[in-house]
Amino acid sequence: MFHMKSSSRTASTSGSYEVSAVNDTNALYDIYQAIRDVPDFPKPGIVFKDITPLLLEPASFRRVIELMAAPFRASHVTRVVSIESRGFLLGAPIALTLDAGLVPIRKPGKLPAATGRVEYALEYGTDALEMHQDAVSGRDRVLIVDDVLATGGTAEAAAKLVRTHGAAVVGFTFLIELDFLKGRGRLRGERIEALLHYA
Numbered sequence: 001m002f003h004m005k006s007s008s009r010t011a012s013t014s015g016s017y018e019v020s021a022v023n024d025t026n027a028l029y030d031i032y033q034a035i036r037d038v039p040d041f042p043k044p045g046i047v048f049k050d051i052t053p054l055l056l057e058p059a060s061f062r063r064v065i066e067l068m069a070a071p072f073r074a075s076h077v078t079r080v081v082s083i084e085s086r087g088f089l090l091g092a093p094i095a096l097t098l099d100a101g102l103v104p105i106r107k108p109g110k111l112p113a114a115t116g117r118v119e120y121a122l123e124y125g126t127d128a129l130e131m132h133q134d135a136v137s138g139r140d141r142v143l144i145v146d147d148v149l150a151t152g153g154t155a156e157a158a159a160k161l162v163r164t165h166g167a168a169v170v171g172f173t174f175l176i177e178l179d180f181l182k183g184r185g186r187l188r189g190e191r192i193e194a195l196l197h198y199a
Contacts, residue, residue, distance in 0.1 A: 027063045034060050049176055051147055068173045069097040071193045072143050075170045079103050079136050083146040083158055091145040103135040105158050120157035129157050138166035149174040152183030
């Protein structure tokens, strides 16, 4: 079921997905149609939201970047921090759109120079993220980008890592929010934007 709302953030309803209501509703519908559901990936019971078909459609891909960047055009963003790995695909063009530097956050051992590190809890065990120590400073205003907001743990850890280096986090922008996982609750007090919502 397809739902349109007048606000930039739609609430969960009984439908299978929702989109934010912005000026070009046809473009948003096309974006939704370009995302492929892959059942039982990466493990049984999970329906994976595959964005690779969207990347094959230049007009829709371009519109995604414009819409994800638009809420932050007046926020004086100086760095776009993108989270490994699909966040890189969206973060780089968003950084160019906002005339900001691009900062990759990666899993441990993937960055060549001196890094800062933050660990975060998983359902079983822990994981970690790293960022180059010289990537951001106290002068920077940072937008954090990823493809999906799920449980919020990775996004929360990314914000902690950025703030550890003295920079300000102006917000988060996601292509997809999985509302049923309530990841927004891990990011209380943050500015969060997402284009598509799956209830």
